[in-house]
Amino acid sequence: MQTNSAKNTIVLLGIGHTNAHILKSWKMKPIDDCRLICVTNFPIATYSGMLPGVLAGQYPLQAMEIDLVRLCVSANVRLIIGEVTGIDDERQRIKFADRPDLAFDLLSIGIGSRPSLGGITLENESSVVSIKPMQTLNQRLHDRIDQCASQKEVSIAVVGGGIGSIEIAFCLHRYLQSKNDARFKLKLIAGKSGVGAGLLDSTRQKVLKRLEAQSIEVVQGHRVQTIGQKHVVLSDRREITADIVLWATSAVAPQLLESFDYQKDGRGFLTTKPTLQTASNPNVFAVGDSGTIEGTNLDKAGVYAVRQGPVLWENLNRVILGRTLQDYRPQTKYLKLINTADGRSIAEFKGRSFYGRWCWWLKDRIDKNFMAMYQNYEPMPMATVPVDPDSTDAMRCLGCGGKIGSQILSSVLDELDIVDHPSVIIGLKNPDDAAVIKTRNNRVTVTTDFFASPLNDPYLTGRIAMLNSASDCFVMGAQPTAALALIQLPLQHAKTQLQTMRELMTGSVEELNRFDGAMVGGHSIEGPRLTAGFTVLGDQVSDAKTKGMLAVGDELILTKPLGSGVLLAGLMQARLLGHHYLELVDSMLQSNAIALDLIRQHDVSAMTDVTGFGLAGHLKEMLVASAVSAELELEAVATLSGFEELVEQKIESTLAPDNRINAAAHFLPQENIGAPELAKLFDPQTGGGILLGIAPEKSSAVLSFLNDHGFKKSAVIGQVVPRQGALAQIVISRD
Numbered sequence: 001m002q003t004n005s006a007k008n009t010i011v012l013l014g015i016g017h018t019n020a021h022i023l024k025s026w027k028m029k030p031i032d033d034c035r036l037i038c039v040t041n042f043p044i045a046t047y048s049g050m051l052p053g054v055l056a057g058q059y060p061l062q063a064m065e066i067d068l069v070r071l072c073v074s075a076n077v078r079l080i081i082g083e084v085t086g087i088d089d090e091r092q093r094i095k096f097a098d099r100p101d102l103a104f105d106l107l108s109i110g111i112g113s114r115p116s117l118g119g120i121t122l123e124n125e126s127s128v129v130s131i132k133p134m135q136t137l138n139q140r141l142h143d144r145i146d147q148c149a150s151q152k153e154v155s156i157a158v159v160g161g162g163i164g165s166i167e168i169a170f171c172l173h174r175y176l177q178s179k180n181d182a183r184f185k186l187k188l189i190a191g192k193s194g195v196g197a198g199l200l201d202s203t204r205q206k207v208l209k210r211l212e213a214q215s216i217e218v219v220q221g222h223r224v225q226t227i228g229q230k231h232v233v234l235s236d237r238r239e240i241t242a243d244i245v246l247w248a249t250s251a252v253a254p255q256l257l258e259s260f261d262y263q264k265d266g267r268g269f270l271t272t273k274p275t276l277q278t279a280s281n282p283n284v285f286a287v288g289d290s291g292t293i294e295g296t297n298l299d300k301a302g303v304y305a306v307r308q309g310p311v312l313w314e315n316l317n318r319v320i321l322g323r324t325l326q327d328y329r330p331q332t333k334y335l336k337l338i339n340t341a342d343g344r345s346i347a348e349f350k351g352r353s354f355y356g357r358w359c360w361w362l363k364d365r366i367d368k369n370f371m372a373m374y375q376n377y378e379p380m381p382m383a384t385v386p387v388d389p390d391s392t393d394a395m396r397c398l399g400c401g402g403k404i405g406s407q408i409l410s411s412v413l414d415e416l417d418i419v420d421h422p423s424v425i426i427g428l429k430n431p432d433d434a435a436v437i438k439t440r441n442n443r444v445t446v447t448t449d450f451f452a453s454p455l456n457d458p459y460l461t462g463r464i465a466m467l468n469s470a471s472d473c474f475v476m477g478a479q480p481t482a483a484l485a486l487i488q489l490p491l492q493h494a495k496t497q498l499q500t501m502r503e504l505m506t507g508s509v510e511e512l513n514r515f516d517g518a519m520v521g522g523h524s525i526e527g528p529r530l531t532a533g534f535t536v537l538g539d540q541v542s543d544a545k546t547k548g549m550l551a552v553g554d555e556l557i558l559t560k561p562l563g564s565g566v567l568l569a570g571l572m573q574a575r576l577l578g579h580h581y582l583e584l585v586d587s588m589l590q591s592n593a594i595a596l597d598l599i600r601q602h603d604v605s606a607m608t609d610v611t612g613f614g615l616a617g618h619l620k621e622m623l624v625a626s627a628v629s630a631e632l633e634l635e636a637v638a639t640l641s642g643f644e645e646l647v648e649q650k651i652e653s654t655l656a657p658d659n660r661i662n663a664a665a666h667f668l669p670q671e672n673i674g675a676p677e678l679a680k681l682f683d684p685q686t687g688g689g690i691l692l693g694i695a696p697e698k699s700s701a702v703l704s705f706l707n708d709h710g711f712k713k714s715a716v717i718g719q720v721v722p723r724q725g726a727l728a729q730i731v732i733s734r735d
């Protein structure tokens with residue numbers, strides 16, 4: 001059970017075939033006293049067994065995708081999507097390019113491999129489509145094919161020779177056939193050892209026969225040395241025409257592995273014991289393609305990675321229990337299946353090879369069954385949170401209002417990058433009972449906001465919470481000067497609390513520093529869930545364009561798409577797609593500091609930020625305060641990707657019904673206020689955009705300014721009109 005008092009943090013770096021097994025097993029039964037964190041470079045993991053079939057059009061893209069966002073939420077596991085830059089082995093921390101370090105007790109590295117480009121002269125990089133990352137292969141290949149659309153003849157060379165590249169060649173052939181475009185010519189270039197090295201002779205013969213039958217030219221015996229403008233040059237100096245070079249050669253270690261200070265084999269993979277523990281650190285495992293067991297020379301193949309899954313799971317459990325670890329014994333023979341994309345497959349097993357429909361049936365069945373195990377995103381039942389008798393939880397009296405231990409606090413404060421702000425006389429650099437701030441012009445803006453995070457990510461929570469709080473300052477024409485933090489940390493083991501606090505405060509201070517503000521103090525307590533709030537003080541640097549300053553004739557501009565409420569609700573139910581998650585996070589992290597420029601440079605009439613009451617609620621406030629009404633063009637109101645699909649699934653935020661009631665009296669027509677197409681108007685926003693009014697002749701300049709600053713979905717969404725009668729009204733118009 002993943003208890004809040006978990007003492008041990010297990011981190012999976014790279015969620016490939018082996019580590020995905022840990023995630024699946026965890027979902028069924030978490031390891032006592034541990035928490036699990038997955039670190040990945042993409043929100044999606046792909047299954048290579050079905051990748052060629054996807055290229056051929058035999059399967060839809062989703063068939064080979066494991067949605068890590070959904071799977072992690074459903075397994076109650078934290079997911080970090082980020083760029084890892086290294087490992088601090090001494091402190092057992094993973095280092096990132098774009099977020100604070102992550103401490104681990106046990107780590108399993110499974111970031112796969114990459115095709116080797118070593119020793120190749122690259123004269124034309126744009127023609128190369130690498131097989132990795134597999135998540136983007138389909139898109140990159142189609143983009144490259146599109147770029148060649150105007151050519152009379154397009155030559156595609158698959159460079160490799162192993163099972164993967166053979167399948168890719170067969171499957172690309174089928175795809176090109178489906179396009180019915182005779183301009184495409186396909187060839188398979190295999191190096192010195194030729195096509196299908198390592199396969200039985202009988203299997204190789206079958207492969208070559210099928211390649212010939214499908215008119216796929218085979219070039220073998222010499223490796224590619226140079227990739228030129230429209231050709232490749234082989235080691236025997238032959239030039240082979242190639243507009244597109246699909247690079248699928250033998251596996252070498254990813255650059256990140258090379259940077260780890262662990263013992264490696266000749267190709268840069270991490271050497272491990274048979275227990276899968278690295279030779280360098282018993283707390284660090286290396287699995288799948290990323291690891292090489294000392295004294296073995298196995299192919300880098302998914303079948304080994306898959307079989308390592310149960311051994312790794314057992315060994316993680318055993319480390320925690322202090323028991324002797326199990327050895328992984330690689331299978332000596334395994335079934336090899338090659339998709340020939342003609343409704344058949346070639347199979348090799350125990351010294352025999354076959355070609356036929358039943359082989360394809362078998363392959364299809366194995367692959368679909370495999371994926372079904374990882375595409376079940378049903379959330380696990382809510383775990384109760386027992387108090388671990390060994391932990392300090394049992395004795396926590398909350399007598400001091402549940403205040404966080406001073407060691408955690410001082411350790412985090414020591415690490416933070418608190419700026420020296422000229423207005424701060426007493427702050428966290430010389431802490432006292434309260435902060436003392438100097439005001440520049442006697443006009444101080446003060447605002448406060450609280451954020452109970454639906455994200456299982458303290459760093460992002462800190463950033464988003466600070467942006468939310470500071471947003472109120474910006475739309476009031478104020479530059480944040482200082483902030484006070486109010487933090488509620490979940491009841492966790494002290495080690496975990498330290499990590500949570502470190503990430504949360506780093507995130508919030510990073511954002512505040514971007515505005516030249518200083519964190520001057522705060523208070524933190526323990527409670528049921530992570531909650532972050534900030535009181536932000538701002539220097540009034542421009543006249544506030546308050547809600548009541550809308551003028552009849554103004555156009556209404558909304559700077560960001562709506563939908564974060566629905567998407568976050570979908571995320572909590574494991575229904576938000578990984579493909580949509582990153583757009584949601586990016587949108588919430590887009591600062592509203594731009595409000596200051598809009599006020600100073602663009603003569604805005606009035607503005608507010610769109611938060612918990614939804615667009616309708618905040619617009620209503622402006623209309624009431626300005627004694628006007630508005631016509632809203634429903635189609636012009638943009639939403640985040642995935643919003644409509646989730647609304648169709650009847651997902652909405654808990655606050656949405658209240659928001660509807662709040663705005664109902666002002667709504668025209670009222671009958672359909674619950675209609676799905678209006679849902680966006682009542683959706684409470686986290687990290688929502690700015691709603692502003694501006695004279696129509698100035699609105700296009702504002703839109704291009706917003707667009708230039710990354711607000712790509714900003715749009716005019718309606719006009720301010722005179723109020724008819726006693727009530728300010730929001731009149732909906734549809735195209």
Ligand SMILES: Cc1cc2nc3c(=O)[nH]c(=O)nc-3n(C[C@H](O)[C@H](O)[C@H](O)COP(=O)(O)OP(=O)(O)OC[C@H]3O[C@@H](n4cnc5c(N)ncnc54)[C@H](O)[C@@H]3O)c2cc1C
Pocket residue numbers: 013014015016017018019039040041042044045046048049051052082084110111112113131133163164165167168248254256287288289290300301302303304305337
């Ligand atoms: C086209 C093709 C077909 C294949 N077919 C077969 C087959 O039929 N049978 C077979 O046995 N083998 C096959 N293979 C080989 C097989 O894909 C690999 O051996 C297998 O994927 C290895 O599994 P893994 O878990 O080590 O790595 P992967 O499955 O590659 O997973 C690694 C994961 O780590 C992530 N990652 C990478 N870098 C980072 C980073 N810096 N930070 C965080 N995460 C990172 C990746 O996004 C990925 O999700 C095929 C390979 C290809 C290319």
